[in-house]
Amino acid sequence: MSNKALAPAIEGWHTMGDQPRLIGTRCCDCGTYFFPKQNDYCKNPDCDSSEFEEVELSRSGELWSYTNASYKPPAPFVAADPFEPFAIAAVQLEKEQMTVLGQVAGGIGVEQLKIGMPMELVLETLHETDDEIKVTWKWKPVTA
Amino acid sequence: MSNEIAILGAGMHPWGKWGHNFVQYGVAAARAALSDAGVPWRDVRFVSGGATMRCGYPGYVAGATFAQALGWQGAEVNTSYAACASGSQALAAARNKILAGECEVALVVGADTTPKGFLAPAGGYRPEDPDWVRFYLGITNPTYFALYARRRMDLYGDTLEDFAAVKVKNAAAGSKNPLARYRKCFTPEDVAASAMVADPLRLMDICATSDGGAALIVSSVDYAKRIGKGDAPRVAAISTVTPTFASGVVEMPDIATDSAAAVGIDAHSYRASLPIKAYEEAGIGPEDVNIAEVYDLSTALELDWIEDLQLAPRGEAAQLLRRGDTAIGGRIPVNTSGGLACFGEAVPAQAIAQICELTWQLRGQAGERQVEGAKVGITANQGLFGHGSSVIVKA
Numbered sequence: 001m002s003n004k005a006l007a008p009a010i011e012g013w014h015t016m017g018d019q020p021r022l023i024g025t026r027c028c029d030c031g032t033y034f035f036p037k038q039n040d041y042c043k044n045p046d047c048d049s050s051e052f053e054e055v056e057l058s059r060s061g062e063l064w065s066y067t068n069a070s071y072k073p074p075a076p077f078v079a080a081d082p083f084e085p086f087a088i089a090a091v092q093l094e095k096e097q098m099t100v101l102g103q104v105a106g107g108i109g110v111e112q113l114k115i116g117m118p119m120e121l122v123l124e125t126l127h128e129t130d131d132e133i134k135v136t137w138k139w140k141p142v143t144a
Numbered sequence: 145m146s147n148e149i150a151i152l153g154a155g156m157h158p159w160g161k162w163g164h165n166f167v168q169y170g171v172a173a174a175r176a177a178l179s180d181a182g183v184p185w186r187d188v189r190f191v192s193g194g195a196t197m198r199c200g201y202p203g204y205v206a207g208a209t210f211a212q213a214l215g216w217q218g219a220e221v222n223t224s225y226a227a228c229a230s231g232s233q234a235l236a237a238a239r240n241k242i243l244a245g246e247c248e249v250a251l252v253v254g255a256d257t258t259p260k261g262f263l264a265p266a267g268g269y270r271p272e273d274p275d276w277v278r279f280y281l282g283i284t285n286p287t288y289f290a291l292y293a294r295r296r297m298d299l300y301g302d303t304l305e306d307f308a309a310v311k312v313k314n315a316a317a318g319s320k321n322p323l324a325r326y327r328k329c330f331t332p333e334d335v336a337a338s339a340m341v342a343d344p345l346r347l348m349d350i351c352a353t354s355d356g357g358a359a360l361i362v363s364s365v366d367y368a369k370r371i372g373k374g375d376a377p378r379v380a381a382i383s384t385v386t387p388t389f390a391s392g393v394v395e396m397p398d399i400a401t402d403s404a405a406a407v408g409i410d411a412h413s414y415r416a417s418l419p420i421k422a423y424e425e426a427g428i429g430p431e432d433v434n435i436a437e438v439y440d441l442s443t444a445l446e447l448d449w450i451e452d453l454q455l456a457p458r459g460e461a462a463q464l465l466r467r468g469d470t471a472i473g474g475r476i477p478v479n480t481s482g483g484l485a486c487f488g489e490a491v492p493a494q495a496i497a498q499i500c501e502l503t504w505q506l507r508g509q510a511g512e513r514q515v516e517g518a519k520v521g522i523t524a525n526q527g528l529f530g531h532g533s534s535v536i537v538k539a
């Protein structure tokens with residue numbers, strides 16, 4: 001095992017640990033959720049609030065759709081060498097009434113996915129730097 | 145109808161990967177449109193350009209750039225940027241000017257030169273930029289179109305063969321269009337043999353980016369009658385509405401949709417909302433449409449648009465395709481020009497190019513691509529940040 005420290009690839013977008021959650025905000029007036037965080041203006045056309053509270057989003061949702069990246073994406077994506085294709089999921093969160101994209105956990109291909117299946121958030125390596133392992137959120141099918 | 149304007153001329157520069165300055169394509173398209181209209185350049189009193197963001201300052205002031213290149217003659221100018229709907233907004237500006245009685249004849253023109261290599265976001269660590277975020281996480285443009293395509297497969301039973309059939313159909317149409325970049329016919333086997341890019345979409349399901357130009361000469365109906373062109377096709381409607389919150393479909397370059405959690409807020413589909421205003425404004429319904437040019441960034445997206453334009457009930461576009469209804473000779477031909485599949489994207493020109501095709505079809509001048517008796521055509525386009533358009537043209 002590497003003795004590099006774990007660090008979020010994007011600072012402040014999710015909690016760390018083994019029950020990770022995305023961190024968004026919620027409008028204090030109308031209750032609209034935002035991910036990424038919105039702290040300046042509410043995008044609901046019926047609301048002019050500028051008060052927001054930070055909230056952790058639901059850890060699980062339903063698979064809205066999925067695909068994969070067969071080819072290496074361009075920078076700023078940092079690819080492993082050789083490049084390993086990965087699946088990508090769009091997951092619908094019930095309480096927040098929103099859909100969030102993310103990679104699918106490593107080793108799970110599109111043939112193992114089906115629209116409507118329950119998915120949960122996990123943290124996995126996105127890439128490594130000289131002294132850190134950069135982790136990000138990924139979606140993983142919920143195993144019974 | 146009092147809000148109609150006449151389309152006197154249509155012209156294009158062939159699309160390809162020519163590597164020339166975009167102004168050259170715009171001028172060629174404008175001169176072709178002027179010649180088609182039989183209107184002298186000095187009669188044009190308004191030049192409305194679609195901007196390009198890829199060609200430096202002349203592209204930001206495209207209206208003035210084209211007016212200067214064609215020879216300053218004192219016309220007023222306008223430049224519109226609205227991503228893939230730039231051409232429609234430039235047309236809308238010209239229509240406003242004409243309907244306000246401030247000018248009789250306008251040139252609407254857009255052209256682009258695509259950069260060499262991959263258009264990737266600036267580097268560094270910039271989480272405030274959604275484009276940077278999605279690329280950092282490995283989410284590219286085809287990801288979004290593949291997500292929509294997969295939903296069609298799971299919800300409606302569309303197949304890879306259906307998507308390939310869209311490509312085969314559009315390639316066959318484009319093979320008869322001398323202005324198209326790709327004029328080769330393909331078989332379903334060719335599509336199936338192309339590399340998988342973003343499952344279920346293969347390389348041949350996704351459109352390229354191109355150099356190209358397109359232009360229209362439009363005028364008041366009075367002017368058209370005065371020069372003996374009272375029967376010229378009319379622009380009957382232009383819809384450039386923005387989406388309605390909350391957008392329920394994840395759109396490029398976002399990492400998440402809006403939230404529809406607030407009281408009184410529902411999730412909406414932007415694509416489906418675009419033609420509604422167009423139909424209202426033209427005073428017609430989808431049953432009156434004979435021909436459509438839609439924004440086929442991917443083969444599967446063409447099927448989505450057919451339903452968004454209400455040319456088929458939701459989930460049934462593939463059935464139209466399988467019956468041959470959307471091919472030339474079918475009940476409602478779609479992308480008779482060959483579409484983006486054969487042209488590739490040239491952002492400020494593509495909404496105008498769609499109207500060029502409809503104009504030729506409605507005049508009966510589309511040659512081997514001609515749709516018999518076409519009287520009403522509709523276009524659809526959608527770009528980034530809430531920019532989209534749908535235009536209706538009537539004979």
Ligand SMILES: [Zn+2]
Binds near residue numbers: 043049
């Ligand atoms: Zn609010």
